[in-house]
Amino acid sequence: MEPLSSEGMGEILSPPATTLGFVGWVRRNLFNGIFNSLVTMVVLAVLMAFVPRFIKWALLDGVWYSSGQGCREAGGACWSVVTRNLRFILFGFYPYEQQWRPVLCVGLFMGLFAFSRKPRHWNRRLLYAWGTGLLIMGVLMPGGIFGLDYIEPARWGGICLTLLLSLFGLTAAYPLGVILALGRQSKLPVVKSLSVIYIELIRGVPLISLLFMASVMFPLFLPEGITVNKILRAQAAIILFTAAYIAEVVRGGLQAIPRGQYEAAESLGLDYTLKMRLIILPQALKIVIPPTVSILISAFKDTSLVVIIGLFDLLKTTQVTLANPEWMGFSTEAFSFIAVIYFVGCFSMSNLSRRLEREL
Amino acid sequence: MKRAEKVAVVLFAVFCLFSVSAVQAGETLDAVKTRGYVSVGVNGGLFGFGMPDEKGVWRGLDVDTGRAVAAAVFGDAEKVKFVTLTTQTRFTALQSKEIDVLCRNATRTLTRETDLGLNFVTVNYYDGQGFLVPKKLGVKSAKELSGASVCTLPGTTTEQNVGDYFRANNMTLKPVVIEQNTELNQAFFAGRCDCLTSDASQLAGIRAVAPNPDDYVILPEIISKEPLAPVVRHGDEQWRDIVDFCVLAMIAAEDMGITSKNVEEMLASKDPNIQRFLGVTPGNGKALGLDEKWAYNIVKQVGNYGEVFERNVGEKTKLGIKRGLNAQWRDGGLMYSPPFK
Numbered sequence: 148m149e150p151l152s153s154e155g156m157g158e159i160l161s162p163p164a165t166t167l168g169f170v171g172w173v174r175r176n177l178f179n180g181i182f183n184s185l186v187t188m189v190v191l192a193v194l195m196a197f198v199p200r201f202i203k204w205a206l207l208d209g210v211w212y213s214s215g216q217g218c219r220e221a222g223g224a225c226w227s228v229v230t231r232n233l234r235f236i237l238f239g240f241y242p243y244e245q246q247w248r249p250v251l252c253v254g255l256f257m258g259l260f261a262f263s264r265k266p267r268h269w270n271r272r273l274l275y276a277w278g279t280g281l282l283i284m285g286v287l288m289p290g291g292i293f294g295l296d297y298i299e300p301a302r303w304g305g306i307c308l309t310l311l312l313s314l315f316g317l318t319a320a321y322p323l324g325v326i327l328a329l330g331r332q333s334k335l336p337v338v339k340s341l342s343v344i345y346i347e348l349i350r351g352v353p354l355i356s357l358l359f360m361a362s363v364m365f366p367l368f369l370p371e372g373i374t375v376n377k378i379l380r381a382q383a384a385i386i387l388f389t390a391a392y393i394a395e396v397v398r399g400g401l402q403a404i405p406r407g408q409y410e411a412a413e414s415l416g417l418d419y420t421l422k423m424r425l426i427i428l429p430q431a432l433k434i435v436i437p438p439t440v441s442i443l444i445s446a447f448k449d450t451s452l453v454v455i456i457g458l459f460d461l462l463k464t465t466q467v468t469l470a471n472p473e474w475m476g477f478s479t480e481a482f483s484f485i486a487v488i489y490f491v492g493c494f495s496m497s498n499l500s501r502r503l504e505r506e507l
Numbered sequence: 508m509k510r511a512e513k514v515a516v517v518l519f520a521v522f523c524l525f526s527v528s529a530v531q532a533g534e535t536l537d538a539v540k541t542r543g544y545v546s547v548g549v550n551g552g553l554f555g556f557g558m559p560d561e562k563g564v565w566r567g568l569d570v571d572t573g574r575a576v577a578a579a580v581f582g583d584a585e586k587v588k589f590v591t592l593t594t595q596t597r598f599t600a601l602q603s604k605e606i607d608v609l610c611r612n613a614t615r616t617l618t619r620e621t622d623l624g625l626n627f628v629t630v631n632y633y634d635g636q637g638f639l640v641p642k643k644l645g646v647k648s649a650k651e652l653s654g655a656s657v658c659t660l661p662g663t664t665t666e667q668n669v670g671d672y673f674r675a676n677n678m679t680l681k682p683v684v685i686e687q688n689t690e691l692n693q694a695f696f697a698g699r700c701d702c703l704t705s706d707a708s709q710l711a712g713i714r715a716v717a718p719n720p721d722d723y724v725i726l727p728e729i730i731s732k733e734p735l736a737p738v739v740r741h742g743d744e745q746w747r748d749i750v751d752f753c754v755l756a757m758i759a760a761e762d763m764g765i766t767s768k769n770v771e772e773m774l775a776s777k778d779p780n781i782q783r784f785l786g787v788t789p790g791n792g793k794a795l796g797l798d799e800k801w802a803y804n805i806v807k808q809v810g811n812y813g814e815v816f817e818r819n820v821g822e823k824t825k826l827g828i829k830r831g832l833n834a835q836w837r838d839g840g841l842m843y844s845p846p847f848k
Contacts, residue, residue, distance in 0.1 A: 475716040
């Protein structure tokens with residue numbers, strides 16, 4: 148078929164080449180004015196200066212699987228520090244032959260997380276999925292039944308410990324925080340003052356001091372011979388700390404609900420529990436999704452503070468790897484690696500929160 | 508409400524039960540035997556002394572000392588659990604009975620023995636503080652370091668010692684204090700300070716990871732005494748004796764030429780000292796409240812002091828440390844064990 152002729156329709160011209168395609172896009176977005184052109188030039192210059200050097204260092208000269216000596220001779224990035232020690236960095240003291248179990252658990256966890264991202268899964272099935280998933284993880288990690296060797300929690304390390312502290316820290320802190328926020332709004336003087344004291348006390352000290360209290364002072368108050376698992380103590384400190392912050396955020400949400408909503412609920416004859424459950428909290432919690440997620444993200448990162456009380460989380464296993472003379476000095480590569488892990492974790496959380504905001 | 512009360516009562520009862528049974532258990536040895544393992548506090552990040560390898564298996568001189576205690580008590584060096592402790596948490600963990608013995612490169616001092624209520628047993632490593640300098644500086648002795656900038660970690664005895672040493676010798680000190688070990692090393696290799704000071708046991712390892720190790724020398728002066736020893740609580744003399752003699756058994760085994768390889772043949776030895784040591788002639792075990800084979804088990808499963816030293820910090824390892832003060836007394840070192848009888 149002949150292409151349609153434009154003969155006799157001379158007035159229809161295609162737009163100038165400079166406004167079309169790639170060139171057009173560049174002109175419209177990068178060079179549409181003196182200031183923008185300048186910024187573009189500066190950014191380009193910076194990229195030109197660093198990107199090739201970075202690529203040369205990280206990829207071209209990078210060493211992927213060698214000994215520490217090989218790394219020192221190569222001169223580029225030493226990714227071997229990660230690849231050679233990967234299993235220790237990720238799983239810590241979990242017995243070497245049994246490490247398929249934490250691999251499965253982390254995979255399952257990521258699967259559940261991905262599953263939770265789809266709004267059409269937000270129903271009862273999601274709850275069952277997480278319930279089953281956590282049950283499987285709860286069996287796989289410690290073992291002791293179905294012919295699996297028992298691995299005590301003290302030997303869980305690396306990413307498992309980070310995820311454990313975060314997941315249980317956040318899921319336990321959230322309801323506790325909501326209860327504290329309601330307590331602070333309460334008309335009962337005892338409940339109110341207890342909540343205020345708790346929140347202000349906990350918010351008044353840094354997490355590090357709480358962790359120290361949990362690991363150094365707390366055991367001294369216990370009767371002789373009783374010791375509480377170190378991980379449990381750290382976990383409790385993280386929960387208590389995060390809950391206080393969530394409480395204040397949720398209180399902000401409660402105050403943002405117009406008075407009319409409270410009165411409307413009361414005029415329907417709803418009692419306190421129903422009023423909160425059906426009318427106030429659903430709205431309040433939705434308002435505060437962004438600040439809540441910020442707190443959850445920072446709590447996720449704060450779990451790395453357990454390093455100071457000698458727990459082998461992701462950061463500590465990396466530090467220990469670097470204390471080996473063979474790998475000393477390759478901290479840039481090792482820390483970049485766990486930075487990527489932390490970024491993926493934090494980014495997926497904020498991603499999920501944006502979805503929640505949109506869909507709810 | 509009723510149910511909550513019941514739960515509270517039950518919890519309280521359980522609590523009391525636990526505390527009562529804990530008091531009755533009393534002696535550390537009984538508690539350890541009931542529990543089924545020895546709980547040992549270790550460093551966790553100190554290569555050669557207490558650190559997991561890439562498979563998550565604990566390695567180090569201090570770690571092996573902990574294993575020796577387990578071998579003596581249970582006849583199984585693996586019946587031990589290592590608890591990682593920081594400098595801040597190490598003594599509390601011992602006081603609160605979270606651990607039975609602390610093998611975490613702790614220096615024995617007077618105030619730690621008295622104020623903290625701790626007992627240091629026989630030294631398992633004699634350390635001291637030294638200096639690492641670049642060869643091109645042309646320094647042959649620490650006395651020539653006046654005016655030098657010195658890289659050191661903050662808030663440690665290391666920082667204090669170097670200050671004392673410079674003051675005592677009327678030299679001016681320019682400290683460069685850096686928080687992290689790895690950054691400290693990098694700063695030194697980058698030339699941000701003239702010399703680096705640290706425990707001598709670490710200097711060789713730091714030198715080994717230099718871009719060019721031959722450009723650096725360790726000065727001969729040792730400016731502080733750091734006798735590193737396992738620690739137990741005051742008040743349980745039996746347990747203290749056990750830990751003490753576990754360290755001594757490793758030293759004595761080396762002295763008598765008993766190694767993990769030849770210990771089986773040594774069982775047939777005619778030497779009465781060796782017979783007593785290995786429990787062929789009984790007595791020592793009963794005196795300590797242990798199995799007569801306790802010393803045999805230590806040597807068989809962990810090794811003698813020389814083996815443990817060479818395996819973890821010796822010249823074939825990355826640290827490349829010579830025996831020096833840690834040699835047997837016959838070879839001019841300080842390792843000396845009383846008779847086992």
